Amino acid sequence: MSAPVPKTMNMIEAINSALxxxxxxxxxxxxxxxDVGYFGxxxxxxxxxxxxxxxxxxxDTPISECGIIxxxxxxxxxxxxxxxEIQFADxxxxxxxxxxxxxxxxxxxxxxxxxxxxxxxxxxxxxIFGGQTHSQSPESLFTHVCGIKTVIPATPYxxxxxxxxxIEDNDPVVFFEPKRIYNGPFSGYYDRPVEPxxxxxxxxxxKDYYRIELGKAAVVxxxxxxxxxxxxxxxxxxxxxxxxxxxxxxxxxxxxxxxxDIEAIEASVKKTGRCMVVHEAxxxxxxxxxxxxxxxxxxxxxxxxPVERVTGFDTPYPxxxxxxxxxxxxxxxxxxxxxxxx
Amino acid sequence: MDNKLPESFSQLWAExxxxxxxxxxxxxxxxxxxxxxxxxxxxxxFGDIIVPAVDAYPRxxxxxxxxxxxxxxxxxxxxxxxxxxxxxxxxxxxxxxxLQVMLRKMLLLRAFDDRMFRAQRQGKTSFYMKSxxxxxxxxxxxxxxxFDDMCFPSYRQQGILITRDYPLVDMMNQIxxxxxxxxxxxxxxxxxxxxDYGFFSISGNLTTQYPQAVGWAMASASRGDTRxxxxxxxxxxxxxxxxxxxxTFAAVYNAPVIFQVVNNQWAISSFSGFAGSERTTFxxxxxxxxxxxxxxxxxxxxxxxxxxxxxxxxARNNGGPTLIEYFTYRGEGHSTSDDPSAYRAAEEYAxxxxxxxxxxLKDHLVTIGAWSDAQHDALIIELSEYVKxxxxxxxxNGILGHGLHHPFETMFEDVFEEMPWHLKEQCAQMLxxxxxxxxxxxxxx
Ligand SMILES: Cc1ncc(C[n+]2csc(CCOP(=O)(O)OP(=O)(O)O)c2C)c(N)n1
Ligand SMILES: [Mg+2]
Numbered sequence: 001m002s003a004p005v006p007k008t009m010n011m012i013e014a015i016n017s018a019l020x021x022x023x024x025x026x027x028x029x030x031x032x033x034x035d036v037g038y039f040g041x042x043x044x045x046x047x048x049x050x051x052x053x054x055x056x057x058x059x060d061t062p063i064s065e066c067g068i069i070x071x072x073x074x075x076x077x078x079x080x081x082x083x084x085e086i087q088f089a090d091x092x093x094x095x096x097x098x099x100x101x102x103x104x105x106x107x108x109x110x111x112x113x114x115x116x117x118x119x120x121x122x123x124x125x126x127x128i129f130g131g132q133t134h135s136q137s138p139e140s141l142f143t144h145v146c147g148i149k150t151v152i153p154a155t156p157y158x159x160x161x162x163x164x165x166x167i168e169d170n171d172p173v174v175f176f177e178p179k180r181i182y183n184g185p186f187s188g189y190y191d192r193p194v195e196p197x198x199x200x201x202x203x204x205x206x207k208d209y210y211r212i213e214l215g216k217a218a219v220v221x222x223x224x225x226x227x228x229x230x231x232x233x234x235x236x237x238x239x240x241x242x243x244x245x246x247x248x249x250x251x252x253x254x255x256x257x258x259x260x261d262i263e264a265i266e267a268s269v270k271k272t273g274r275c276m277v278v279h280e281a282x283x284x285x286x287x288x289x290x291x292x293x294x295x296x297x298x299x300x301x302x303x304x305x306p307v308e309r310v311t312g313f314d315t316p317y318p319x320x321x322x323x324x325x326x327x328x329x330x331x332x333x334x335x336x337x338x339x340x341x342x
Numbered sequence: 343m344d345n346k347l348p349e350s351f352s353q354l355w356a357e358x359x360x361x362x363x364x365x366x367x368x369x370x371x372x373x374x375x376x377x378x379x380x381x382x383x384x385x386x387x388f389g390d391i392i393v394p395a396v397d398a399y400p401r402x403x404x405x406x407x408x409x410x411x412x413x414x415x416x417x418x419x420x421x422x423x424x425x426x427x428x429x430x431x432x433x434x435x436x437x438x439x440x441l442q443v444m445l446r447k448m449l450l451l452r453a454f455d456d457r458m459f460r461a462q463r464q465g466k467t468s469f470y471m472k473s474x475x476x477x478x479x480x481x482x483x484x485x486x487x488x489f490d491d492m493c494f495p496s497y498r499q500q501g502i503l504i505t506r507d508y509p510l511v512d513m514m515n516q517i518x519x520x521x522x523x524x525x526x527x528x529x530x531x532x533x534x535x536x537x538d539y540g541f542f543s544i545s546g547n548l549t550t551q552y553p554q555a556v557g558w559a560m561a562s563a564s565r566g567d568t569r570x571x572x573x574x575x576x577x578x579x580x581x582x583x584x585x586x587x588x589x590t591f592a593a594v595y596n597a598p599v600i601f602q603v604v605n606n607q608w609a610i611s612s613f614s615g616f617a618g619s620e621r622t623t624f625x626x627x628x629x630x631x632x633x634x635x636x637x638x639x640x641x642x643x644x645x646x647x648x649x650x651x652x653x654x655x656x657a658r659n660n661g662g663p664t665l666i667e668y669f670t671y672r673g674e675g676h677s678t679s680d681d682p683s684a685y686r687a688a689e690e691y692a693x694x695x696x697x698x699x700x701x702x703l704k705d706h707l708v709t710i711g712a713w714s715d716a717q718h719d720a721l722i723i724e725l726s727e728y729v730k731x732x733x734x735x736x737x738x739n740g741i742l743g744h745g746l747h748h749p750f751e752t753m754f755e756d757v758f759e760e761m762p763w764h765l766k767e768q769c770a771q772m773l774x775x776x777x778x779x780x781x782x783x784x785x786x787x
Contacts (some may be wrong), residue, residue, distance in 0.1 A: 009389075033609070034609075034612065035610050035611045035612055037612075038381070038685055039610075039611035039612075039684060042610065042679070055375040055377070056372075056373045056375060059375045060375075060376075060612045060616050061547060061616065062581030062617055062618070063578045063579060063581045063582060063609055063616075063617070064581040064582050064583060065582075066582075067581065067583075067585050070507065076436075090546065090547070091547060091548075093547070094582060094583060094584075129468035129469075129742070129743075130468075130530065131468075131527070131528075131529055131530030131546065132529070132530075132546065133530065133545070133546025133547060135531070136544065148768040160453075196737075211416075214651045220746045230450075235548050236730075239440065283768070284764065299762075301641050305391045313753070313754070313768045314757070314764060314765060314768060315458065315753055315754055315765070316528070316757070317758050318527065318528050318753050319468070319519050319527055319528055319529055319530055319531075319742075320519035320520070320523070320528075320743075320748065321527060321747060321748075321753045322428075322743060322749060322778065324750050324753060324772055324775070325753060331730075331771075331775055333778070334775065334778065335547030
């Protein structure tokens, strides 16, 4: 076999490559969802896969998220490894009962008799003028459910390796893809031109199989002054703000929200003595609340300032005021000022 | 065989298995995946679509038992013949003035759609969806309802508002998400809400309006009201659980609601086969629930009007719900984010056997001497100019992303009736952020 040659890919191409490899590698893998077949998905993540792997491996479904996920549970019970796509995370709610009451608990309630190795892929997050039904970040609904793993990549390289690991995982995984950074990382400065992925090291993606273990965070920038815990689009926004303001922050991209890489978090916060958590999702009962609780439970005596949360506001995602809502550079800069002052 | 009972099921199964070795002769199961007949590069041929003669499915009594009219769920209600005359038992017998209004509203809708689609392409807003080819299903239907009947639309029934004389400038303000937007810039373009016009707030989540329309109708019935509700969704949307929840509730409570499925053959890139059309019609979904079902030529504005009128009379007389399928065609892309040439044959619309709803109504009016081609062409120009004038007026209030939006603090209003402390705090924070961002003069924006 030839050595894997890294190639520049955007996040869509990396996801497509992961799916392609898994379809070829494992005959149990099936992909289904609204518009994913002939058309290749509204974001093109499954482009070309039906033509290559056949109609019974990659196919369109009726518009019923409850049906898609319920059918996925049944396929998994048979022994397949379904990878359904929910077109937008905002449309996952009709499927919640099948995810929460069924997929998540199947292993437990049957004492391992049945399992559900299903990976639900779904684009999430805002910053695209999608209004309230194409912008939501519902990840904390899933981390709150016992029995589901929640994974969110921030680069093409991670997206591919994590998606392969998710598909191979024997538990249900919700895999949220930050659609704002499908085509390029986002600095949070919406009025500046979009930078393509090819200029970012995370776009060097081997064309062959590789996996990134679930439950492992990545330190994307080392620093001594403050730890920033974040994921998805916000990884790039934080990076831009930190370099702009010359802050010596250690930025941790969680990559998997559940199970959480608690060791990486603990080590970093104990080193820096300060912790900021950043996500685009609404604040109250968001995943940042869990992170803040974990950090104060484990690192209380190392903290020199209260844990700071930077998040979206507790309103539905607005359309015209999108950039006043989004936790962008200004909100981050203010939070850095505050946490460094204490 | 002796009379001894088998001692266990496994013993029984083992015996059956031996007998059933014939199973080996079966061909293996295979999974059926629907496939549309035509894809890019093909020339569509709709020869297999049966277009029955006008009145092949005559109008039943409005009090008919659902079980007695199953045929209507598989047929096609038609009024306009190939000779452009209105004929048969479904002919609603509308006077010329009403027909002219119908045509005018459909043309206005078309002009509005064209203009707003173009505005999106010019970067003035984020998104738009046309209803090209389906104009009759929102205009003619609304004309057959009373003004105070409640409409629960999907995103493709802007024709309801246009028919009810909702100000176009308000529709445009919503599309531009500007400071004149009655919805305060909160919603994606075209997700209107207009309670005063009997138009329920549009959700981005498909088919949620279906059970809501039933609930509204149940409430009206429980109050001894006279108003009924009407709800629309697309062919693809019938797959959602809420569609079936709604039909169950409506059947159980005999609710005065009219269910409409605009079967325009496509759901983004998926053809109607992915909603079950390879097996039966959408109208026939009604049969299993024991409610009345009608399948209608959706490009025949008079048939659409007549079907709606039948269902409305029935509902208003405590005859209960009706499910109407409008057989039509999505003439253009799903939305401004879509390019249909990637998944369906070109020219499908031109070849569609049921024609274009505007052209057919126009031809009818011309044939009966109530309209002329010259008048028609002049009206198209007049409406296009009219829409342009309104557009200028709307743009005075701003376009998306150019600063003329509702005040920032409105973002926190209407989450609740009273703003709780945490939203007040967040609002104050957001205002400080604007100050940091735009400098001390930001309030001028
Ligand atoms: C719950 C939910 N799932 C998916 C979507 C994405 N989506 C928007 S429109 C659409 C297709 C709907 O097709 P159809 O019901 O036929 O209506 P049409 O667009 O043809 O009018 C899809 C899948 C959504 N808006 N809501
Ligand atoms: Mg449709």
